[in-house]
Amino acid sequence: MVPESYYVGLSAILFTIGVVGVVIRRNPLVMFMSIELMLNAANLALVAFGRRVGNADGQAVVFFVMAVAAAEAAVGLAIIVAIFRLRRRLSVDDLSLMRW
Amino acid sequence: MAHAAFFVVAAIAVVAALGLVLRRNAIHGALFLVVNLGAIAVLYQTLGAEFLAWAQVIVYAGAIMVLFVFAIMVLIPGKEETGPDPRRAWRLLAFPAGALLFLQLIVVVRGARGGAGSGAPSVGGGVESIAGLLFTRYLFPFELTSVLLLAAMVGVLLLARRRV
Incomplete structure (x- = not known):
């Protein structure tokens, strides 16, 4: 049986790749996909910890994370489409309207 | 294997x-x-x-x-993200920052050993055990999820509406 620490290590790797992706990319769609990657890494860690502790609560939490991710993707993509209608360009560097 | x-x-x-x-x-x-x-x-x-x-x-x-x-x-x-990046140097800082974050995660995870130990009995992950949890202990969050999805649906319709 593969120890849980391997899964948690893989989760750390994927989470880091997601963070780097959010920072280095200029396209908001790719940034969103990197956020999905981070959510998945967290889910993997939750399931692994759940197996280590020996109950299914971690998996129930992952279910909620999936629901929140679905809502977040739908609303986020709608916002991106609305911005694109307004600006005709898609780069996060242009979006400084709400910057303090 | x-x-x-x-x-x-x-x-x-x-x-x-x-x-x-x-x-x-x-x-x-x-x-x-x-x-x-x-x-x-x-x-x-x-x-x-x-x-x-x-x-x-x-x-x-x-x-x-x-x-x-x-x-x-x-x-x-078609293609995009072409053209020079005015903030290239700042963005390349993401790689050392990411490496630092990764090291931090590894340190935290390695420090967190203990707990119930890996000899814990394997839990079932089938529909039955998840549903048992979702409809008893997590019933309230489960219902909140439906409200969240409804709110997201209404919000998306509002955002995607053509302005007249």
């Missing part, structure tokens, strides 16, 4: 994640993300979480990624 399978699937997941982050073409990134999600579904299966493995395939690879691919096709004509 199990170790070999784990490492193969983990390598696929990491390569797909790197492909998402490093490829310039967004649609290639979306397809890489599908591969990554599939690999994670396989890992759920090896962890005994059967319900989550299939929910992952249906919800993420099925629903969410279709949404992403549609958005990419509507919004991005």
